[in-house]
Amino acid sequence: MSTAPLQRKVEEFLAVHDPSTTDRLEFLRARYDEGLAWVHYPVGRGGLGLAQELQSEVERLFVEAGAPDNKPGHNVIGLGMAAPTILEFGTEEQKNRFLRPLWTGEEIWCQLFSEPGAGSDLANVSTRARRDGDEWVVSGQKVWTSGAQNARFAILLARTDPDEPKHLGLTYFLCDMTDPGVEVRPLRQITGEAEFNEVFLTDVRIPGSQRLGEVGQGWKVANATLNNERISIGKGADREGGMIGVVAQTWRRRPELHTPELHDRLLRLWVEAEVSRLTGARLRQKLAHGQPGPEGSAMKLSFARIAQELSGLELELLGEQGLHYSDWTLVRPDHVDFTGRDAGYRYLRAKGNSIEGGTSEILRNIVAERVLGLPGEHRVDKDLPWKEIAK
Amino acid sequence: MSTAPLQRKVEEFLAVHDPSTTDRLEFLRARYDEGLAWVHYPVGRGGLGLAQELQSEVERLFVEAGAPDNKPGHNVIGLGMAAPTILEFGTEEQKNRFLRPLWTGEEIWCQLFSEPGAGSDLANVSTRARRDGDEWVVSGQKVWTSGAQNARFAILLARTDPDEPKHLGLTYFLCDMTDPGVEVRPLRQITGEAEFNEVFLTDVRIPGSQRLGEVGQGWKVANATLNNERISIGKGADREGGMIGVVAQTWRRRPELHTPELHDRLLRLWVEAEVSRLTGARLRQKLAHGQPGPEGSAMKLSFARIAQELSGLELELLGEQGLHYSDWTLVRPDHVDFTGRDAGYRYLRAKGNSIEGGTSEILRNIVAERVLGLPGEHRVDKDLPWKEIAK
Amino acid sequence: MSELDLLYTEIEEDLRSSVRDLLADRCELDAVTRIYDGDRSLVDGLWKSLVDIGLAGLLVPEDRGGQGASAREAAVVLEELGRTAAPVPFLTSSVIATTALLDSDTALLEQLATGERVAALAVPWSAAPDAQLPAVRLEGDRLTGTVTSVAGAIEADVLLVATGSGLYAVDVSAVTVKPLVCLDMTRQLADVTLDGATGALVLVDAEPAVRRALDAGAALMASEQLGLSRWCLETTVAYLQVRKQFGRVLGGFQALKHRLADLYTGVESGAAAARHAAATSAEGDPDATVAASIAQAYLSDLAVRAAEEAVQLHGGIGMTWEHPAHLYLKRAKSDQIALGTPGRHRVRLGALVDLRP
Amino acid sequence: MSELDLLYTEIEEDLRSSVRDLLADRCELDAVTRIYDGDRSLVDGLWKSLVDIGLAGLLVPEDRGGQGASAREAAVVLEELGRTAAPVPFLTSSVIATTALLDSDTALLEQLATGERVAALAVPWSAAPDAQLPAVRLEGDRLTGTVTSVAGAIEADVLLVATGSGLYAVDVSAVTVKPLVCLDMTRQLADVTLDGATGALVLVDAEPAVRRALDAGAALMASEQLGLSRWCLETTVAYLQVRKQFGRVLGGFQALKHRLADLYTGVESGAAAARHAAATSAEGDPDATVAASIAQAYLSDLAVRAAEEAVQLHGGIGMTWEHPAHLYLKRAKSDQIALGTPGRHRVRLGALVDLRP
DSSP states (O other): OOHHHHHHHHHHHHHHSOTTTSOHHHHHHHHHHTTOSSTTSOBTTTBOSOOTTHHHHHHHHHHHTTOOOOOGGGOHHIIIIIHHHHHHHOOHHHHHHHHHHHHHTSSOEEEEOOBTTBSSSGGGOOOEEEEETTEEEEEEEEEEEETGGGOSEEEEEEESOTTSBTTTSEEEEEEETTSTTEEEEEEOBTTSOOOEEEEEEEEEEEEGGGEESOTTOHHHHHHHHHHHHHTOOOSOOOTTOTHHHHHHHHHHHOGGGOOHHHHHHHHHHHHHHHHHHHHHHHHHHHTSSSOOOTHHHHHHHHHHHHHHHHHHHHHHHHGGGGGBOSOOOOOOOSSOOTTOSOHHHHHHHHGGGGTTTSOHHHHHHHIIIIISOOOOOOOSSSSSBGGGSOO | OOHHHHHHHHHHHHHHSOTTTSOHHHHHHHHHHTTOSSTTSOBTTTBOSOOGGGHHHHHHHHHHTTOOOOOGGGOHHIIIIIHHHHHHHOOHHHHHHHHHHHHHTSSOEEEEOOBTTBSSSGGGOOOEEEEETTEEEEEEEEOOOTTGGGOSEEEEEEESOTTSBTTTSEEEEEEETTSTTEEEEEEOBTTSOOOEEEEEEEEEEEEGGGEESOTTOHHHHHHHHHHHHHTOOOSOOOTTOTHHHHHHHHHHHOGGGOOHHHHHHHHHHHHHHHHHHHHHHHHHHHTSSSOOOTHHHHHHHHHHHHHHHHHHHHHHHHGGGGGBOSOOOOOOOSSOOTTOSOHHHHHHHHGGGGTTTSOHHHHHHHIIIIISOOOOOOOSSSSSBGGGSOO | OOOOOOSOOHHHHHHHHHHHHHHHHHOOHHHHHHGGGTOOHHHHHHHHHHHHTTGGGTTSOGGGTSOOOOHHHHHHHHHHHHHTTOOOSIIIIIIIIHHHHTTOOOTHHHHHHHTSSOEEEOSBTTOOTTSOOOOOEEETTEEEEEEEEEETTTTOSEEEEEETTEEEEEEGGGSEEEEOOBSOGGGOEEEEEEEEEEOEEEESOHHHHHHHHHHHHHHHHHHHHHHHHHHHHHHHHHHHHHOEETTEEGGGSHHHHHHHHHHHHHHHHHHHHHHHHHHHHHHTOTTHHHHHHHHHHHHHHHHHHHHHHHHHHTGGGGGBSSSTHHHHHHHHHHHHHTTSOHHHHHHHHHHHTTOOO | OOOOOOSOOHHHHHHHHHHHHHHHHHOOHHHHHHGGGTOOHHHHHHHHHHHHTTGGGTTSOGGGTSOOOOHHHHHHHHHHHHHTTOOOSIIIIIIIIHHHHTTOOOTHHHHHHHTSSOEEEOSBTTOOTTSOOOOOEEETTEEEEEEEEEETTTTOSEEEEEETTEEEEEEGGGSEEEEOOBSOGGGOEEEEEEEEEEOEEEESOHHHHHHHHHHHHHHHHHHHHHHHHHHHHHHHHHHHHHOEETTEEGGGSHHHHHHHHHHHHHHHHHHHHHHHHHHHHHHTOTTHHHHHHHHHHHHHHHHHHHHHHHHHHTGGGGGBSSSTHHHHHHHHHHHHHTTSOHHHHHHHHHHHTTOOO
8 A cells, every 4th residue: 555545544433533522542542443553554453554664644634733742742651662562472362452452542461580699691681570370470670661651561581490490480471460469669860860670570461361362472572562661763853953953952052151162062972963863764775674683783883972971061061050950859751852951961861872772782792793703702601591691 | 339339330341441531332332341330230241230229320420421321212122121031041151151242232032922812811832842862843823023233132932842831841042143144024913023033944953052040941041031021110201201302392282173072082092191100110119129020910901001092082183183103114213212203103103002012912911910810811721732722 | 200109108098088088977969969958968077077077277387386298188178079969168268278378478378278258259260371460459458349159158158259469368247249140059159249348358469379278279179179089980880780681780881881981090190190280289390380270171071071971871871860879960060160171271281291282 | 755665676785796796806995095196007907897797877868778677776886886985977977967858869878878978077176066066157169268187087988068048068188178186096186277278069058067067976976885885894894803912803892893883873864765765766856856955964974084093993904005994085085075065065965955054
């Protein structure tokens, strides 16, 4: 289907469901049922089995019509990670149960993967899931969970068999965050905010029907999820989108702060940011119909480095004002904007860009091994039973 | 002995050996015999068993008196590497035979350590020495030998037992470069010059009396030699000594080439060069009476990086003139001056600073492991018989 | 130039030990972190205990009631204070304000030496030694003007205010001190407003004293930055020696080893630059100004790099409020801007060593 | 701006294959190295074979005897030439001189297209597109002046000389061409002296044509730098996959892996910048000038870094004359200065995108 018939389909839908008079949730559910939620999803799952590029056209038409959206910024994990994994590995029942309320935003999702002892080495998770009849009983501690306080469900990685080697003893679950064994505590960051949480699981009971994929297949399922996170190359921004735009505007507004040194550093970073934008555009062209590959890791490396250098530069440029900060009060933001707030926040928050979603060190390993074909790291832990690995 | 009596000793020597009337070689031999060659060497070996710092005072007095010197620039390997190793590991006969003509410059020395397959991994040398009665018969290929064409002797590392693990099957020899089995070929470098040589050894016969240290002890002896190379922190220069001085002078002479960008880069490197100079001074103070340690490796890392960045900057500064070069003709210089010749030469030659005498990568390993106490690299080759290691 | 001692004397090492012991007792990093939430209960007691061992008067001559020590000893104290991001007015009062008063016969100097009073020089904390000074007007015997972002003002009971007609000591009760929310709350800044305040003239010629004070501050803040950098390096090395991922300690991964080796190289270089700045300052060496700017140009960036590497190499834990790394990151970034950015010091050096734009 | 295709079309890939095959046959790196010792025997035959497959006229419209291709195809050719440091006048004659003549009705354009003649624009090779042009005086119909460090002059039989009164085509027999010893002998420069030489007026308004030609050169040299960078990356990765030390291949050492990953990231970014410059140039996009300066600012440093890493990571062998890495180092460093240094292009960008000093 090309753009024109899809456009007609949206128009027909809008004719039947007038955004100005239809209840928001009713509108969104109908949009899902009509296959106009995410057109690259299958028919019956909110989509029409079309190419993913067509989605932006659909979004544009709904925005133009003044239609309500599903507030995608509030359900990033759900839309970006849980949904594609459920679509790929879920049973029919799971897809029926979870995908529609996920897309409409009725049910927010979070991610229970990382642990204090399982960061870069995610396969080292020690949260334990024991089978008990038709249920699984889960205990352990998770960390770096954004939006846990608002989430109804979580995607969860837990160890079901400590006698297996680390990658083989894991299973993937869909966890109900309202279970009484789930305790969410805000995790404060260097910015002063608590954008993430720690989640303590104590004998949380998960029905067998909420296991995603086979027992012992958790690592494979989790990797499908993570590929969706790491390789997300974004939608492509205009020139001076993101951090460079903010800093360039500061430069233009404050000529009294200019020095020759900062001028050259800014221009270097302007060039790098623009080249990075073009690299993203080129990668999107390459991947137009294919699968995202490890090349996306290189993009993320550049993104983090440039954002960090720019935000550091901005404080030097601001000089006296760079010594100030807006507010250290502990808040739990619903929505994170790396370039929001003041320059001090931007500087501190950018430090996370090279840690979250795969540290820059891990990404360099990925590029070296999967793109350049260099040998993997020496691994002592691959074939040992997990419980025998030195922790 | 403090400065004053030593000064008297030099004056007395000069009174007996008038530099203006004494034959050069006779003068140098007498200076050696008087213990005024290297005062920190033992009595009878050209020294007086004094602190090494006193040497510079002695040199100053001889220079003031217009005395001939032993042209140390022409026998760098001999004076800096062979002599201290012979002193430490040599027999009385070896010290008697070799040290005096080495110091006077009558016999120039070179080094036969590196091989095409044994660079950073020096213990991997495959040049073979087989015992034949009282002699050793040596065959193999050596590389990166400076001054081989002028050398009378070489310090040589060879494998005497391939069945031992790599570090244990090596032995150290003193090799006569006039042996008919020794062939020296110039090795041209990217500068166009042949500062080094390849040396091919074919059934070279070395008498047992020219083995230095025990059979199988070659690695230990070679490390003593290399410590003298790597850790040489130099004599300490004045501000703007070395590459920074050359580039700063270019900057001052050519104001029409200045740009704000190059100005800041030059000042950054000026600061780094000056800090590096101070770091060397500080390290020398630390080591005043002690042994050089692995901290010297950090100095060499900085030295190489700064020299490379400065020489690269100079070409950009020179612009059109930076596109030129002095001469590509293959010559074999007797003496290497990193900052000699033109800017193009300086740029190319500086590339070697992070390779020769321990690559920067090896030096970082040394700092990380020996200074910071981080774990060593995973080694598959340590305990295997050398002949079984994958090459 | 004759070679200055760039190491630590035995006396300096003894001083370091006492300061380190005291800070280990009195300056827990958790308590430092609580300052960000407004709990400054740590500050007074900590400062008092530093005063008790005589640190407030370190740079004051013995005949004026001080220890008669030199910039070398003050630098060692600052290394230790930098290691704990200690929230005390040593640099602002005992180094900068004190240096400004060394040529004055005011009794205030004695009071600073004994810790009876604490002073701050009223300049923006970002001001380089050669920056334009803030304009405070003298009308009759009344001072009027605003000086923004003053370091040490919150802890001070007297401010040193420069005017065209002299340096004045102004009691804080006579001015408005408005604390600011700062990137580095362990050295919280304040805007100071003088609205017809009276002060005591302590020096007729303000500018040279202020510039000398800022230069001493720049020279010695390098030692604070050195201490901070060393903490970051050592803490990171120690963490990577025990933190395991993939069944191996992280410190065994060569890419991390090489980065730490490079950081070590930087820190050792920083030590030389900081000691040189302290030694030239102590000797009144003609090279002291150049040495101060070299030290600031080098150590400001080094400390930021050390703190950034500490956060990165600690991984997620380094991004948390709970781990102290962020205290050092904020201090390092703030110090980078304080007393002139590295870029500003390089420009100054260019003029001093005849490498002009 | 609508999104330009930053990949390679099938036609472009076919073109790449033929050029690569030809260079594999005709441009052995050992023969390239011999140029440094004065043996230029490789050059004529290699150029002839490039002419034979129509490359000389790539940018010339079909109705003027050329291929009517665009900057995109020329960029692909330059990538391949960059991969072998090929000593041919493609960039200087078929791109720069040709672009200067595109608005002229001179028959010379046809002759360049067929390879019958080879031209060079008489400007110093270091001149940025916005640099001041060399002063050649026109007296009557005679040209007088010296233009130093001209690229392509040695291979050319005609020089394009800009004066205030127009662009002149001057036969090399009418001038003195003095070859220079150069850092990059694979693009050897020459000083050109005109001492009352006669020439044919080919364009009345020289300056816009020269600037456009230099901009096209800057935009497309980026692809040469890209090809060079790719060769360095691929050759180094391949070497480290087989070179063993300590019983392990060097490519398994994590510090080297990470450096190569960073270099790969740079090269992929460079590919985007170079393709963007070629595509905007091909389209006559209003962003073409900005794109050319971005590409030069980025790829000039990238190529130097790639070549420097290649030398370093090859260890001692990379320092030898025998290994070809040095050809790339010299070409990369020379290209960095050619057509304006990266710093110069950044200053230009600052003005173009309203980020002023």
